[in-house]
Each structure stands twice: as C-alpha cells, then as structure tokens.
Amino acid sequence: MPTMNEIARLAEVSLGTVSNVLNNSAKVREPLRRRVMDAVAALGYEPSELARGLRRDKTNMIGMIIPDITNPFFPAVVRGAEDAAFGSGYRLVLCNADNNQSKEIAYMTQLRTYLPTGILVIPSNFSEMTMQLGSSKRSGPVIVCLDRMPRHWKGDTVTVANEEGAVQATQHLIDLGHKHIATITGPLHLSGAHARLMGFRRALKQAAIQVPMEYVQESSFDRAGGYSAALGLLQMQPRPTAIFAQNDMIAMGVAMAIRELGLLCPRDVSLVGFDGLDVTELMDPPLASVMQPGYQLGAMGIQLLLERVKEPDRLFRHHVLPTTLRLGASIGPPPPVRPAKKTRSSAATKSKK
Amino acid sequence: MPTMNEIARLAEVSLGTVSNVLNNSAKVREPLRRRVMDAVAALGYEPSELARGLRRDKTNMIGMIIPDITNPFFPAVVRGAEDAAFGSGYRLVLCNADNNQSKEIAYMTQLRTYLPTGILVIPSNFSEMTMQLGSSKRSGPVIVCLDRMPRHWKGDTVTVANEEGAVQATQHLIDLGHKHIATITGPLHLSGAHARLMGFRRALKQAAIQVPMEYVQESSFDRAGGYSAALGLLQMQPRPTAIFAQNDMIAMGVAMAIRELGLLCPRDVSLVGFDGLDVTELMDPPLASVMQPGYQLGAMGIQLLLERVKEPDRLFRHHVLPTTLRLGASIGPPPPVRPAKKTRSSAATKSKK
DNA sequence: TTGTACGCGTTATCAA
DNA sequence: TTGATAACGCGTACAA
Numbered sequence: 001m002p003t004m005n006e007i008a009r010l011a012e013v014s015l016g017t018v019s020n021v022l023n024n025s026a027k028v029r030e031p032l033r034r035r036v037m038d039a040v041a042a043l044g045y046e047p048s049e050l051a052r053g054l055r056r057d058k059t060n061m062i063g064m065i066i067p068d069i070t071n072p073f074f075p076a077v078v079r080g081a082e083d084a085a086f087g088s089g090y091r092l093v094l095c096n097a098d099n100n101q102s103k104e105i106a107y108m109t110q111l112r113t114y115l116p117t118g119i120l121v122i123p124s125n126f127s128e129m130t131m132q133l134g135s136s137k138r139s140g141p142v143i144v145c146l147d148r149m150p151r152h153w154k155g156d157t158v159t160v161a162n163e164e165g166a167v168q169a170t171q172h173l174i175d176l177g178h179k180h181i182a183t184i185t186g187p188l189h190l191s192g193a194h195a196r197l198m199g200f201r202r203a204l205k206q207a208a209i210q211v212p213m214e215y216v217q218e219s220s221f222d223r224a225g226g227y228s229a230a231l232g233l234l235q236m237q238p239r240p241t242a243i244f245a246q247n248d249m250i251a252m253g254v255a256m257a258i259r260e261l262g263l264l265c266p267r268d269v270s271l272v273g274f275d276g277l278d279v280t281e282l283m284d285p286p287l288a289s290v291m292q293p294g295y296q297l298g299a300m301g302i303q304l305l306l307e308r309v310k311e312p313d314r315l316f317r318h319h320v321l322p323t324t325l326r327l328g329a330s331i332g333p334p335p336p337v338r339p340a341k342k343t344r345s346s347a348a349t350k351s352k353k
Numbered sequence: 354m355p356t357m358n359e360i361a362r363l364a365e366v367s368l369g370t371v372s373n374v375l376n377n378s379a380k381v382r383e384p385l386r387r388r389v390m391d392a393v394a395a396l397g398y399e400p401s402e403l404a405r406g407l408r409r410d411k412t413n414m415i416g417m418i419i420p421d422i423t424n425p426f427f428p429a430v431v432r433g434a435e436d437a438a439f440g441s442g443y444r445l446v447l448c449n450a451d452n453n454q455s456k457e458i459a460y461m462t463q464l465r466t467y468l469p470t471g472i473l474v475i476p477s478n479f480s481e482m483t484m485q486l487g488s489s490k491r492s493g494p495v496i497v498c499l500d501r502m503p504r505h506w507k508g509d510t511v512t513v514a515n516e517e518g519a520v521q522a523t524q525h526l527i528d529l530g531h532k533h534i535a536t537i538t539g540p541l542h543l544s545g546a547h548a549r550l551m552g553f554r555r556a557l558k559q560a561a562i563q564v565p566m567e568y569v570q571e572s573s574f575d576r577a578g579g580y581s582a583a584l585g586l587l588q589m590q591p592r593p594t595a596i597f598a599q600n601d602m603i604a605m606g607v608a609m610a611i612r613e614l615g616l617l618c619p620r621d622v623s624l625v626g627f628d629g630l631d632v633t634e635l636m637d638p639p640l641a642s643v644m645q646p647g648y649q650l651g652a653m654g655i656q657l658l659l660e661r662v663k664e665p666d667r668l669f670r671h672h673v674l675p676t677t678l679r680l681g682a683s684i685g686p687p688p689p690v691r692p693a694k695k696t697r698s699s700a701a702t703k704s705k706k
Numbered sequence: 707t708t709g710t711a712c713g714c715g716t717t718a719t720c721a722a
Numbered sequence: 723t724t725g726a727t728a729a730c731g732c733g734t735a736c737a738a
Contacts, residue, residue, distance in 0.1 A: 051731035094447035284637025404715035
C-alpha cells in the first residue's frame with residue numbers, strides 16, 4: 001500500500017505539501033496541487049486510518065454494541081445506523097454482547113482502544129459499566145444509548161414510545177369489547193419492557209377494568225418464553241379473551257400455544273404483538289402489532305451521536321420515536337360470554353352474545 | 354487512557370520490558386514481571402490497538418461485507434462469524450454493501466486502510482473487484498468469500514450445498530406424486546441461485562419429468578418478487594401442483610399469492626422454500642424448506658480465514674456445508690387429476706388417483 | 707507558500 | 723535478562 005512519502009517522491013514535493021493538499025489544511029498553489037493529486041490517483045493512495053487515528057486521537061469508526069443480531073428486531077436498527085454512519089464517512093464496528101454483561105464490558109473496553117468517534121449501545125441488561133463510561137469524561141468516545149435506557153444513565157438516548165404504544169394496543173382491545181385482557185411482558189428490568197407494562201396498566205385503569213395478578217406474565221423476549229407463558233394463561237379460568245404480547249417473538253410463541261390447545265385466533269382469543277416485524281404479517285392470521293421504527297432508531301442514534309461530537313457541551317437529548325398500531329386479523333371481538341368448553345363449536349358463531 | 358510509558362514509569366522499568374511482559378516476547382524475571390502486571394492492573398491499562406496495528410502492519414479486525422443485514426438469512430451468518438472471531442480475539446467490522454457494487458468497492462478499499470487481518474465477503478453481485486484483490490498479493494488482508502462464489506475467484510470459499518438441497522426438495526415433491534412442478538429462482542447471476550436451478554433440473558430429469566419453460570421464473574430474492582412471479586405461475590394451464598421457491602422470502606410471497614387467489618396450500622398447490630428460517634415455521638401452513646446452516650457458514654468462514662493467516666501458502670479450500678430438508682405441512686400430494694376449476698371441492702379429497 | 711522535524715503508542719533490534 | 727532507540731504513517735507547529 002502506497003504511503004504519503006511515496007506520493008511526495010513521485011510528485012516531487014515535500015511530505016508536508018502532500019498532507020496539506022489532502023486535508024486542505026493550507027493553500028497549495030495549483031501546479032503543485034495538481035501534481036499531488038495525479039500521484040495520488042496514479043498510485044491509488046488511500047490514507048491509513050490507523051496512522052491518522054493515532055495522530056488525531058480519533059478514528060472514523062463508530063462502535064455499535066447490540067444484544068444479539070439474531071433477534072429480528074435489531075437488523076433494521078443496525079441497518080439504519082450503518083446507513084447514516086456511512087453517509088457521514090464513518091464505519092460501524094458491530095459487536096454482539098449476547099445479553100452477557102461481561103462480554104459487553106469486554107467489548108466496551110476493547111472498542112475504546114480503537115479511539116472510535118463514538119459508541120452506540122443497546123444495553124444488554126441494566127449495565128453499570130455503561131453508566132460509568134458515559135458520565136462525562138470529556139475527551140473520549142461519545143456514547144449514545146438506544147432503545148433501552150440504563151437506570152442512572154446521563155447522556156443522549158433514543159427510544160421509542162413504548163408506553164404509548166402499549167396504550168394504543170390495549171385501548172384497541174378494550175374498544176373491541178374485551179374485558180379479560182392478559183399480557184406477557186419482557187424482562188421487566190429492561191426499561192422498554194417496564195414502560196410497556198405501564199402503558200398496559202394505564203389503559204385498563206382508565207377503562208376501569210381490573211387485571212388479576214396472574215394475567216401479567218413476565219417472560220424472556222423470545223418464542224419459547226411466549227409459548228410457555230401462553231400455555232399457562234390459556235388454561236386459567238376465566239380464560240383471557242385477548243393477549244397483549246409485548247414483542248413479536250413472544251406473540252409467535254403465543255400463536256403456537258393457541259394452535260396447540262385447539263383454540264382459534266381471533267375467535268377464542270385475540271392476539272396483538274409489539275415490534276411490527278415484516279414476517280409476522282405472514283402469520284395466520286396476520287398479527288396485529290405495535291410498529292416500532294427500527295431503522296429510524298438506528299439512524300437517529302447516529303445523528304445524535306454526531307451532533308454531540310460537534311457540540312460536546314450541549315444539553316443531553318432524549319429522543320422518543322412514535323409507534324403506530326398495525327391492525328391485523330389476529331384481533332377481533334371477544335367470544336360470547338359463555339365460551340363452550342373446548343367442544344368444537346361451529347366456527348361460524350359470530351353472533352354477538 | 355494510560356499508555357505503556359506510564360506503566361513503565363510506575364513500575365520503574367523500561368518501555369521494552371513492559372512490551373516483553375505484555376507480549377511474552379522475551380523472558381522477564383519474576384519480580385519485574387510482577388511490578389509490571391501490578392502497574393497494568395492499577396492503571397487499568399489496555400494496549401492501543403491502533404498503535405499496535407500501525408507497528409505490526411495488521412490489526413485484530415476482520416472486515417465483513419454483506420449485501421444487507423435486513424435480509425433474514427444474514428443475521429445468523431453474521432452472528433456465527435462474530436462469535437468465532439471474538440473467540441479468537443478478533444473484532445468484526447460490519448458493512449452493508451446493499452447490493453451496490455460501488456458501495457462494495459468503497460468499503461473494500463476503505464477497510465484495507467485499517468490493516469485488518471482479513472475480510473469476509475458475501476459478494477453482492479458478480480464483483481470483479483473482489484477477484485482483483487484476492488488474486489494473490491502476498492501481504493494484504495486475507496480474503497474469504499461466503500455463500501456466493503464470484504466467477505473467476507481464486508481463493509478460499511465457504512458455500513452450502515445449493516444444488517443438493519434443491520435436489521432434495523424437488524425429489525421430495527416428485528416422490529409425493531407431483532408432475533407439474535414449477536420453480537421461482539433468485540437472480541441467476543448469483544452462483545447459489547444458479548446451482549439451485551441446476552439441482553431442480555437434475556432431479557426432474559432423473560424422474561423423466563418435462564419442465565415447460567414458463568415453469569421456471571426468475572425473481573429477486575424477496576417477497577415482492579415471489580408474489581408477482583407466483584401470480585403468474587398460478588394462472589397458467591395446467592397450473593403447477595407444486596412450487597419450489599428458491600428462498601424463504603420468495604416462498605412468503607408465493608404464500609400470499611396462493612391465499613389471494615383463493616387457493617389452498619397444500620391442497621391445491623404444495624410449496625417448499627429454501628433457507629429454513631425460523632419464522633417460516635410459523636406460517637400457515639408451516640413452510641417446508643431446505644435448511645441452510647447460516648451460523649456455521651459464518652463460523653466456518655472465520656475458521657478458514659484464520660487458518661490461511663497461519664499458513665498463507667496452502668492450497669485454496671472450498672468448503673461446502675450440507676443442507677437438510679425441513680418438512681412442513683405446506684407440502685402434500687397433488688390434487689386429483691382433474692382439478693375442479695376453482696369450485697370449492699371438498700377439502701377431504703385425499704384418495705390417490 | 708513550502709519544507710523539516712517531532713510526536714502519537716507500539717513493537718523490534720540492538721547493546722549493555 | 724534488561725534498557726535505549728529506531729521505526730510504522732500521518733498531522734502539525736515552526737522555520738525557511
């Protein structure tokens with residue numbers, strides 16, 4: 001790989017002149033400038049980001065730490081971040097913390113030795129580490145938290161309107177006439193899961209509907225968790241007529257459970273998810289779900305990050321992206337008051353009451 | 354951030370000794386060694402990967418260029434690569450080329466200025482660039498191609514058994530009694546798509562079944578493409594009794610088309626996909642699909658890459674991972690010979706001939 | 707305006 | 723075994 005020295009030799013100018021041309025750091029007379037540019041083109045020179053970073057104490061990398069790229073919600077976030085970063089001349093270094101705190105810390109400390117411009121984090125769990133790092137340290141990488149809000153975090157954040165989204169979903173079920181509404185939450189130590197539960201509760205309270213304690217089940221954000229939680233819920237008396245699954249993976253598990261128990265969705269039980277993944281539109285019936293703007297989440301994270309790079313002293317911002325309810329055939333009115341007990345009642349029973 | 358110099362000062366040894374301790378590059382007597390380690394721990398020192406890379410002409414980064422993380426097949430590949438890399442002390446720099454050749458090239462050239470140990474590429478299209486780079490250049494990053502095989506590529510590669518997978522799927526349909534089998538391929542300039550079509554053809558030829566030209570439709574690897582191709586296929590006379598969609602996104606589109614035309618799967622038409630994505634198990638009916646080992650694909654890519662780093666001169670390897678057919682309710686025997694023309698024939702018609 | 711010399715944090719090569 | 727010193731490629735203050 002050619003270096004600046006070789007350019008200088010070929011163009012018959014000094015090293016400093018080459019640098020000045022490349023960085024516009026000083027006016028260089030046209031003929032010299034031309035010679036330099038020609039040499040650069042001829043040799044296919046690209047500046048070493050390594051040396052440049054070492055000298056400037058900062059590279060054009062942005063680290064991104066996420067729990068697990070395999071979770072279908074995250075690819076869109078990553079893509080949004082990557083596009084925004086690339087557009088501004090930055091490169092994304094992706095790390096899967098795997099919901100593993102020590103791995104997250106390992107990545108954090110390792111990443112910093114690359115002198116990245118910033119780090120975008122979707123915290124795995126409530127991580128104190130993140131808190132420490134972000135606190136203030138003037139001259140370090142800028143840190144922005146995404147999607148989840150660590151407890152004592154003081155810094156820029158982008159999240160989605162989790163509580164409002166949950167309200168929308170729950171309200172819709174209420175409007176359809178449901179009175180027995182259960183929910184399966186994600187791990188409640190995550191700020192997002194917590195907020196969704198709050199929204200669920202708020203909507204029901206407003207409608208003066210009581211929620212039995214056992215109608216609220218905590219689960220991991222995956223299919224297996226949703227499945228087993230749903231098995232429990234669906235065998236309670238009275239059986240809930242609607243389930244609000246707090247992400248789409250959970251909703252998939254619920255759908256499996258419903259099918260396995262010989263129930264029909266939405267005739268026996270309505271189902272609404274959270275995420276709005278493309279693929280859940282293909283489920284049968286198509287899943288109603290609260291849509292999260294994943295791509296924008298990532299893009300906005302980069303935007304906030306770059307803005308702070310420019311103005312390190314401005315106030316911390318906490319950007320909240322709106323959610324929207326995607327309707328789908330998985331929700332309908334509740335079954336008539338006395339549901340036939342697992343006897344295959346005619347599927348055509350649609351008369352209200 | 355503390356530097357080696359500060360360690361040296363604190364431990365009251367020379368810079369070289371610190372380096373020797375950290376890299377085991379020379380025997381250091383225990384008392385000194387101890388003092389160094391203590392200082393490292395006290396200051397929380399982490400070596401600068403930037404400076405180290407500059408000096409050694411190589412960093413612990415591995416670049417990974419993929420077409421689009423948003424395609425549900427790739428996250429597993431990335432995850433596999435990332436896990437394997439992390440396990441060996443390497444970091445993954447992820448880049449979405451977005452099926453855009455110029456972006457792919459931009460990433461390639463930029464990535465190299467970081468002096469990464471290697472680059473893992475899932476080629477977007479047939480990219481000549483990739484070819485150029487890989488050719489031989491002794492001292493550069495090692496390049497390994499994944500999933501798709503650029504035309505004149507000479508270098509290490511990992512792919513899956515595309516042709517065999519297609520044979521398995523097609524053969525299974527044949528065994529069920531299907532005679533009118535259509536397929537929707539991906540872009541045929543991609544080696545994988547091409548191989549799958551070969552497999553499809555081979556299985557049918559072996560069974561002496563003719564394939565009308567219009568039963569083979571080329572499409573992009575997404576839902577929209579599958580949907581429109583399927584709309585065409587399903588209105589042909591005779592209508593195919595089975596469709597082999599060459600990836601799961603296409604299969605989703607086909608499922609939509611089937612539903613929209615008022616047909617029933619698998620009663621009217623059987624459907625088999627390729628990828629074996631988790632989510633397609635949740636479709637209704639659950640999609641039969643040829644499973645690709647995505648995680649292993651990524652992991653094996655890193656393994657080959659690291660092996661070549663150790664032995665730069667060994668012969669190029671081309672590793673092929675096996676595929677397996679995942680059965681699912683989306684396939685069944687063909688309808689009786691004279692399919693009632695869109696009149697709702699009893700769903701129970703299962704007698705063979 | 708252009709050229710020179712130094713330093714960024716490491717590793718590698720020598721002397722001691 | 724240990725310590726001093728020269729690179730690696732680039733940016734920049736300072737001298738010409």
